[in-house]
Amino acid sequence: MTHSTSPSRAAVVTGASGGIGRAVAERLAADGMAVAAHYSGNAAKADEAVAAITANGGQAIAVGGDIADETAMAALFDATTERFGGVDVVVNTAGIMPLAPIAETDLETFDRIQRVNVRGTFVVNQLAARQVRSGGAIINFSTSITRLQNPTYGAYAASKGAVEAMTLILARELRGRDITVNTVAPGPTATPLFFEGKSQQAIDHIASLNPMERLGTPADVAEVAAFLAGPARWVNGQVIYVNGGAA
Template identity: 65%
Template sequence: MTTTTTRVALVTGGSGGIGRAVCERLAREGYTVAVHYAGNQARAQGVVDAVTALGSKTILVGGDVADEKEMAAAFDAVENEFGGIDVVVNTAGIMLLSPIAALALDDLDRMHRTNIRGTFVVSQQAARRLRRGGALINFSTSVTRLRFPTYGAYVASKAAVEGMTMVLARELRGRDITVNAVAPGPTATPLFLDGKEQAEIDNLAKAAPLERLGTPDDIAETVAFLAGPARWVNGQVLFTNGGLA
């Protein structure tokens, strides 16, 4: 085990578009970064290599976010390697779109398992293990305000994330741990762009007053703020969307 005064962050879904940007941004801020993945180990290893190239210590951990035993093992691995955890960023999630009337209930269950149960499992581990001065950052979506058609089940899962985040912030009274959620707007990630026509992407890019899609780096900047200097921001949902909602 390495004992260090450097802040240690665990990023779930660290191999995804936003997850990778968060890992790299925190590395630039001087964090030790544990990169979590669920399925694509090779892609996650690429993030580990990028974090190492930025001069930060890192470790690769795997596991299903909805499996409490696997996530307990992932948290154990980070603590054993670095002595503790200061920041947990829970970017892991899936998005399956369909009108509510037509949605396959198996898809609803998949999103519930990853987005709700997975966030709950990771939040539970974070609540038990984060050191004083720590931060938990969950992920919602700006579509809870935008209310786009076909996003009903996804929004339902993310509204649940917001609810549990607000409650947990209050349950950790006296621990000096902040709990917040980031709610990105349309962001140019593979998850968002997949299956969309170019005209739809262009329309969404023009909708915000800044007239562009968000980037993973835009979201990572908000995460870095909540992870470090934002000690007086607690129990909040930060809508990071260029003014779209």
């Protein structure tokens, strides 16, 4: 039994300083969850997310840390439990996406992508598997690129293929715990990370590739995360593509 001043449910959202992460944090808060908004380098953006949540009457804290560092992530979970009484939902949106053809990818860059996207997800999932309460949800993030197979995404897609495999296995390892484990795989989404280095022509072309003929929004993606975090108790061990029908 949590303390009477604690909210009924609490969520950890990694990468909450980014476009999708922040939208997820705000959406879960709108559903009445207290949120620990994690950031890696951008404390100001995480603070903005917390301010937006509290301005709307929600509860949130910002906690920094290297996603792939088990000590920093343990501190994130501890801070959440200390403040809100426990952890019910974990949404792991943190990730990086340097692009280059496989033949030209610097191996140091490859290692960095795997460290953040694969090890980072593993560290967070390990803590989540140990601490998330019954009735909870663990939500990882992949990408529709695993289906679309676009050139230059080799190292990134490899990391997300690993995330998908990890998710499906963890869902089965948590048998009997009443905890769902799923992956959300967005298509092109209108975030600063997406727009970086792209011409308007390229953006328009990418937006035209799905039958809805637009880019996804962070809110579109957050809606699916909220579904998995809340009412979707019979969706488990799945990869859900959120891309307007691109593939």
